[in-house]
Amino acid sequence: xxxxxxxxxxxxxxxxxxxxxxxxxxxxxxxxxxxxxxxxxxxxxxxxxxxxxxxxxxxxxxxxxxxxxxxxxxxxxxxxxxxxxxxxxxxxxxxxxxxxxxxxxxxxxxxxxxxxxxxxxxxxxxxxxxxxxxxxxxxxxxxxxxxxxxxxxxxxxxxxxxxxxxxxxxxxxxxxxxxxxxxxxxxxxxxxxxxxxxxxxxxxxxxxxxxxxxxxxxxxxxxxxxxxxxxxxxxxxxxxxxxxxxxxxxxxxxxxxxxxxxxxxxxxxxxxxxxxxxxxxxxxxx
Amino acid sequence: xxxxxxxxxxxxxxxxxxxxxxxxxxxxxxxxxxxxxxxxxxxxxxxxxxxxxxxxxxxxxxxxxxxxxxxxxxxxxxxxxxxxxxxxxxxxxxxxxxxxxxxxxxxxxxxxxxxxxxxxxxxxxxxxxxxxxxxxxxxxxxxxxxxxxxxxxxxxxxxxxxxxxxxxxxxxxxxxxxxxxxxxxxxxxxxxxxxxxxxxxxxxxxxxxxxxxxxxxxxxxxxxxxxxxxxxxxxxxxxxxxxxxxxxxxxxxx
Amino acid sequence: xxxxxxxxxxxxxxxxxxxxxxxxxxxxxxxxxxxxxxxxxxxxxxxxxxxxxxxxxxxxxxxxxxxxxxxxxxxxxxxxxxxxxxxxxxxxxxxxxxxxxxxxxxxxxxxxxxxxxxxxxxxxxxxxxxxxxxxxxxxxxxxxxxxxxxxxxxxxxxxxxxxxxxxxxxxxxxxxxxxxxxxxxxxxxxxxxxxxxxxxxxxxxxxxxxxxxxxxxxxxxxxxxxxxxxxxxxxxxxxxxxxxxxxxxxxxxxxxxxxxxxxxxxxxxxxxxxxxxxxxxx
Numbered sequence: 001x002x003x004x005x006x007x008x009x010x011x012x013x014x015x016x017x018x019x020x021x022x023x024x025x026x027x028x029x030x031x032x033x034x035x036x037x038x039x040x041x042x043x044x045x046x047x048x049x050x051x052x053x054x055x056x057x058x059x060x061x062x063x064x065x066x067x068x069x070x071x072x073x074x075x076x077x078x079x080x081x082x083x084x085x086x087x088x089x090x091x092x093x094x095x096x097x098x099x100x101x102x103x104x105x106x107x108x109x110x111x112x113x114x115x116x117x118x119x120x121x122x123x124x125x126x127x128x129x130x131x132x133x134x135x136x137x138x139x140x141x142x143x144x145x146x147x148x149x150x151x152x153x154x155x156x157x158x159x160x161x162x163x164x165x166x167x168x169x170x171x172x173x174x175x176x177x178x179x180x181x182x183x184x185x186x187x188x189x190x191x192x193x194x195x196x197x198x199x200x201x202x203x204x205x206x207x208x209x210x211x212x213x214x215x216x217x218x219x220x221x222x223x224x225x226x227x228x229x230x231x232x233x234x235x236x237x238x239x240x241x242x243x244x245x246x247x248x249x250x251x252x253x254x255x256x257x258x259x260x261x262x263x264x265x266x267x268x269x270x271x272x273x274x275x276x277x278x279x280x281x282x283x284x285x286x
Numbered sequence: 287x288x289x290x291x292x293x294x295x296x297x298x299x300x301x302x303x304x305x306x307x308x309x310x311x312x313x314x315x316x317x318x319x320x321x322x323x324x325x326x327x328x329x330x331x332x333x334x335x336x337x338x339x340x341x342x343x344x345x346x347x348x349x350x351x352x353x354x355x356x357x358x359x360x361x362x363x364x365x366x367x368x369x370x371x372x373x374x375x376x377x378x379x380x381x382x383x384x385x386x387x388x389x390x391x392x393x394x395x396x397x398x399x400x401x402x403x404x405x406x407x408x409x410x411x412x413x414x415x416x417x418x419x420x421x422x423x424x425x426x427x428x429x430x431x432x433x434x435x436x437x438x439x440x441x442x443x444x445x446x447x448x449x450x451x452x453x454x455x456x457x458x459x460x461x462x463x464x465x466x467x468x469x470x471x472x473x474x475x476x477x478x479x480x481x482x483x484x485x486x487x488x489x490x491x492x493x494x495x496x497x498x499x500x501x502x503x504x505x506x507x508x509x510x511x512x513x514x515x516x517x518x519x520x521x522x523x524x525x526x527x528x529x530x531x532x533x534x535x536x537x538x539x540x
Numbered sequence: 541x542x543x544x545x546x547x548x549x550x551x552x553x554x555x556x557x558x559x560x561x562x563x564x565x566x567x568x569x570x571x572x573x574x575x576x577x578x579x580x581x582x583x584x585x586x587x588x589x590x591x592x593x594x595x596x597x598x599x600x601x602x603x604x605x606x607x608x609x610x611x612x613x614x615x616x617x618x619x620x621x622x623x624x625x626x627x628x629x630x631x632x633x634x635x636x637x638x639x640x641x642x643x644x645x646x647x648x649x650x651x652x653x654x655x656x657x658x659x660x661x662x663x664x665x666x667x668x669x670x671x672x673x674x675x676x677x678x679x680x681x682x683x684x685x686x687x688x689x690x691x692x693x694x695x696x697x698x699x700x701x702x703x704x705x706x707x708x709x710x711x712x713x714x715x716x717x718x719x720x721x722x723x724x725x726x727x728x729x730x731x732x733x734x735x736x737x738x739x740x741x742x743x744x745x746x747x748x749x750x751x752x753x754x755x756x757x758x759x760x761x762x763x764x765x766x767x768x769x770x771x772x773x774x775x776x777x778x779x780x781x782x783x784x785x786x787x788x789x790x791x792x793x794x795x796x797x798x799x800x801x802x803x804x805x806x807x808x809x810x811x812x813x814x815x816x817x818x819x820x821x822x
Contacts, residue, residue, distance in 0.1 A: 004718040008635055015631035018624050018690060019645060022652050025663050025687060032666065084562035092556050101567075103810045108570050110741075110806045112748035114779045115795055119573050121782075148569055181552035202654070209656030211751040212779065239658050240751050243665065255666075258659045269651050342714060347637060374716035384707040387730060396725070397715040446711075453715065 029262060033255035045256065049224055053242070053250040060257055062224040066139075066232035067208055069225055070218065073143025074207040078150045079200055085151075086158035091184055102159070109152035117216030120145040125217055134229030137219030142232065145217050146207045154203035161195025162188060194275045201272040205265050211236040235261050291318045292375070292456040292487060294339065297354045301334050304348035308334040310511040311353065316457065321479055321488040323502030323519065325495055327539065330508040332491045336459050339489070340376040341369050374401065377450030381462040383442035385434035390426055393434045393445060397453045416451035420444040421478050440471020447478065458482060459489045464497065476501040495535060499523050507531045574799065581796030584789045590797070594761050599787045603794055605763040609771030612678045612764060613757055614746035617685035622739050624686075625693030629735075632694075633701045634723050646698070653691035660688040661752030669756055679767040681757025685749060689742035696741075700734025701727055733815040740809040744802050750775040774798040 037045045040058050048059025085105070089098040120141060129136030169191055173183040189196070219231020220241065233241075239254050246254055294316040301309040309331040316322055324332045337343045338355060341362060354361040362372055374397070386393050394416065395409050403409070413430075417423035422444040426437070434445060443463055450458065460479075464472040479488055479501060492498050498505050499519060506516040507528070515528045526532045533539060592602030636642055664684025674680045704727050712722040728735075750773075758770030759780065772780075774794055781791035 004720045007720045011627050011631040011635060014624055015628040018628040018694070019648075021687065022648065022691060025652070025660070028663055028667060029659060081562050081566055084559035085566060088556070088559045088563050092559070101563075103806075103813075104567065104570065106810070107803070107806055108566075110744050110748070110802045111573060112750070112775050112798060112802065114748075114750050114775050114782075115573065115577060115799065118778070118782050118791075118795065119576055123576070148566075151566065179548045179552045181555050182548055205654050209654065209658075211656060211658045216783070236656055236658050236751075239662065240754070243662065243755055255662060258662050261656060262659060265654050265656070266651050269647075269654055273647065273650075340714065342710065345710070345713065370716040370718060373714055378714045380707065380710070380714075382707070384705075384711050386708060386711060386726065396712070400712075400715060400717045400721055400725070449715070 026262070029255060029258050032252060033257075033259035036249060036252040037256045037259070040253075046260075051222055051238075053246065053253065056249060058249075058253040058256070060235065060238070060260065062222060063233050063235045063238050063257070064260070065224050066218070067234040067236070069139050070142045070146060070214065070232060070234055071204050071207045073139060073228075074146035074150055075200055075204050077143060077147025078154045078203050078207075081147070082151055082154035082158055082199070082203070083196070085155050086162055087184055087188075090159055090162045091180060091188070102156075105152050105155055108148070113149065113210060113213040114216070116145050116149055117213035120213065120217040128229070132229060135219060135231055137217060137231045138229045139218070139225050139232050140228040142214050142218040142234075143228075145213050146210055149210060149213060150203040150206045153206050154199045157199035157202060158192075158196055161192040161199060164195060165191040194278050198272040198276040201268050201275065205268040205272070208234075208268075209236060209261065209265060211240050215240060292358055293318060293356075294376075294457060294487070295356045296335070297356060299335075299338065299351065299353035299355055301331070301338055301343065301349070301351045303346060303350075305350075308511055309338070312513050314506060314513055314516060316487050316489055317504075318487050319483055319485070320504060321483050321490060321502045323498035323505045324489065324491045324508060325493075325498045325505060325534075326508035326514075327534065328493075329510065331511040332508050333461055334511075335508070336378070336461050336489065336491050339457070339459050340373045340378050342373075342378065344369070370400075374453040375455050376457045376459060377453060377455035379443070379446050379450060379458070379460040379463050381465050383439060383446050385437070385442050385445060388434065389431050390434045390437070390445065391430040394430075394449050394452055397449060401453070412452050412454075413448075416448040419451055419478060419482055420448035421474050422448055438471075440467045440474065443467060443471065444475060444478070447475070451482075455486065457487045457489065459491075461491050462493055463490070465493065472497070495523075507534065509534070577792060577795045577799055580789075581792030581794070584793035585796050589790075589793055593763060594790075597761070597786055599790070603774070603777065603790075603797070605761065606772050606774055606777045606794070607797070609678065609757070609764055610747060610773040610775075612767075612771065613681045613685065613753060613773055614743060614749075616678070616682035616767075617689060617746045618739060618743045620682065621686040621690045621693055621742065625690050626697045626735060629694050629697035629701055630723060630728070633698050634719065634727065646695070649691040649694050653695060657688055657749055657752040658755075660684055661755035663687070664752060664756040675768065676756065676758030676760075676770045677768045678757055678764055678771050681753050681771070681773075684752055684756045685746045688749070688752060689745060692742055692745070693738050696738025697731070697735045700731035700738070703734065704730045733812045737809045737812045740805055740812065744805040744809070747773070747798070747801060747805070748775055749773075750779055754779075774801075 036058065045058055045060060046064070047061055048057070049062040050057045050059040051062065089101060124144060125136035125141050128134065128138060128141055132140070165188055169187050170183055173187045174180070178186065214234050215237045218234065218237065220233045220237055221231040222233055225232040235257050239257050242250070243254055296312045296314045299309060299312040300307055312335065324335070326332055334343065338351065343349045351363065355363065386396065394413050398409055398412065414423060417426065422441060425441060434442065437445060464475055467475070476497070479490070482488060490502060502519050504516060505519045505522045507514045507522065509530055515522060515526060515531045522531065523535060526535065589602040590607065591604050593605050594603060595601035632642055632645060661684065664680055668674045668680035668683050669676055708726050708730065709722050712726045717725070753773050754776055757773065759772045759776055760770035761772060762769070764771040775798060778791055778794040778798060781787055781794065
């Protein structure tokens, strides 16, 4: 009995340290990054495209736009492929095939981002340059590479969402004479809608946080991209590229960029959670 | 198996969850070497009462109680009671058989290992006795190392009974142990209980009034958390003193 | 003109056909990536390559110190994060009541597991390397990675623990077990495959990590002699070799070693996951 209490106390201490350690990171990042946002002025920091650290100009708008373009591009590609994959694997393929293919998709998630970036630079970028013009290092290249990288995330959550739809819904639809595909479009997708949306949101959260692959294929130009073929710099690449030699205000500005990322991702996560709760709530109300 | 002479007595016992009473002011005694059946419709507090006997309700959030449950005169809810020892002496069998995902041997040995007894010879000896009492020895004696999941439902439930018997309890409490079992397994378990009452007190909660009539010495009728009537089984079934008892047995409600 | 009505079965065939094309493209991409790296790199992965040290900035020689560096940084990270993460998960699921606090902690862990590694790198750089004066070192790197994988380990362990049926716990307690005995003998034993999967995946993530490592462990090519020495990991080495154009054959070879290690870990994680599913089904 006594031993039980001691072990309980040890576990409490460990858990508290872990949790406070993680909270510490959050506090730390904010403490390092927020002051400079206040000093430069929030409007200046977030709405100016002028990023010139040597002159003390810290405006991250072009990078925010860059991250936005690239993330949305990745989401589009991710959605198309992941949804197709998820539907095929849950509805239209024999169990042995989906059981084999699912872990293979997970394999895609394990490939390091530097490898993705490298293959992208060596094969995709020249392809874009020769067939579509521009430098090749572009929003398009980054979107495609990121789309492939977040595919496993979106797919596995989408598969969970699709499989969570009660079989009775599907059986009911088929019993009325609908084909499998009609059931999918009219019943399944609608029932799983919140889970699928959550999957995409989480995929976007992953995409916006990706660093190395983006650095290698996006071009890293500081201007706001105007089209798919323009080079772009994202919030993450900015931090990685300049952290090595930044100091003083410059370093703080990079922390502030980190704070921005942190807030965006937390918002995305909250949105995803809210969306999937909505589904559970609706189910309970039935 | 040691012979038990333990008496358990509920005195004004009330149990509630988040303020909602499940058992109201219960006065009931469990005598040594008897099989007491507890019958009643759903939500009558039968399972709540049972789970209070080994303090398993302590795990449920919002559980509160007043009154006492005396075991040989001492309230089991006193602060200085060793709950682990109580649970070893008041052994519970659940409605659904729950074999742990290990071998038959490990399932049976688990209780004693928890108590610190690891001596193989002692374990083996008790195992044979416990399986014998559960009428399971012949069926598994050559298969002790195999996973418990290979057993049928009825066998698994007898395994759960044997698992509890390994600790040489004084009281056995069973919560609808035969629900979902085929008639042959049910008969085997009821026969086992007859043999077991020689050395234990047995409390059997059952939804099946016919089982209560077959397999008990006294029967208690619970309704909506209150004890309506308790008495020798034959008398309760043929000449119940309370109208509600009669109505329930006649199938007027339930 | 009359509206063309495509019969539903035909629509289905077209739609499903299209999706199978998408699926094939996806797997083709995967195969392409792996084949591309491995065909260019495997020929250069020789025993000498694996056991020698690099010379002239990696243009020649092998990658032994880098392999060691990777093992140290990633291995140490998981060695630190795993016990802490599992203990935290145990405490959260077994020793506390479900409530606002646990939901908040769970949400926080979820958020942090989504935070980009670069931010952990930032933190590690300023906190470990500078404030705690550990400098760019194996220690800074592995502690940073440990913090990075900690939320993931907590979440996967917690899920594995919660998947253990409540009835198991009741049986154990009913037989006179204490809370810790129940946790140790029943819950953890049953949750072990799921927990191990999470740990193995975290190891894979640590090995692949580049940005955070670059900022905290540095990029020294020498063999690390102590935890305070800077070191380079396979992923970082590959990145530097390829970006600076130092040596393409070596870059491919390094990437091949990295990929094979990741593949092996994924296979392991998958095998563990299978055991998890089999046990849960019983």
